[in-house]
Amino acid sequence: MNVTSARKMSIRQLFAPALLAIAIAPLAFNAQAHSHGDHDGQGPDRERMEERMEERRQEVYERADISAEKQAELNEAHAEHREAMQALREEHHERVAEILTEEEQEALRNAMQEAHEEYRDKHGKRGHHDGNSDDSADSE
Template identity: 70%
Template sequence: MKMSLRQLFAPALLAVAITPLAFTAQADNHEGRGMDREAMMERMEERRQEVYQRAELSEEQQTALNEAHAEHREAVLALREEHQARVAEILSEEEQQALRDAMHEMHAEHRHERGHGKRDHHGDSAQEMDAEETATE
């Protein structure tokens, strides 16, 4: 049986379309940071629809993919709740906070080591801007 390019690439396009949704779960844990959750969900839905259109997916395929995504999201949320309950059985609130703090510190150190410091609105890192200032003095 011969498959069209659209059929071959549909799974990859779906992955591209729903990848931002994986970050939605992280956004739930970081309220008050970044953009408004509703606006983010709206933007992701718009992107998913654009991907569907570019892939020329039928309405039935889109509906099936949306249903699969909703089931996946529910399963991930349930699994996260189960994991959080297990962690709460193992660590006290203070220990959980210490673990989160340590993870944030290590993440910041790793970003700094790789040169991913803060960037200005043009995408220039603080290190790049410092280097430019030094060179122009």
Template identity: 85%
Template sequence: MKISSAKKLSIRQLFAPALLAIAIAPLALTAQADSHGDHEGKGPDRERMEERMEERRQEVYQRAEISEEKQAELNEAHAEHREAMHALREEHHERVAEILSEEEQEALRNAMHEAHEEYRGKHGKRGHYGDNDDSADSE
């Protein structure tokens, strides 16, 4: 029985991030396109963000004293993960296009955008990370 529970837990742990990414990808892409006016996810803003992320990753590697060889392996794993997520996102968009008409897709994007704006209005830009002062009042 314990082996079965361990397998279920590890399967959940494995697929939970991917399922979450699939669920929120349309919202995230819509929000990103709306905020940057960049429907392809490329351009100077994207490049700067990737540069900052790379700098942060290198800083963390240095703090953890990770060897250059292992840093290269980690960077390769990160790139493979990013490519796989991109492919999965594209597959999801194709599947949604098979299920919904363009009008339905637009209605879904609008509804998700509205829900996102409502959430941001209640929880602030960073959501549950304590950006708003209401969290201190609840204690």
């Protein structure tokens, strides 16, 4: 393998996780918005988040030297994916509504919120340990 092939391979390896992160980030943001009461995913916060994600996506495309044609294809694929995930999410909510009463759904939401808050308290806001790795072993 020559140097150019090795360099291209390393660039692909470098940007593959970034492209994946950009592809799935809207799902995480949508889930976060949903858990914070923005059930329609609309509003000024949602618009700002989408603008930031688009800017980040464009920056990564430019860094990866993705052509305008392929950028458009990727953006279309991303939009189709987002729409499919929204439809799947709605289908799941309908199925849950068939299984659980309103009270049970509320109890489940509350339990999930409590578990989420406990996790954040233990692991920090971003889900990472606070840097004291020895504390977890001592506290149990």
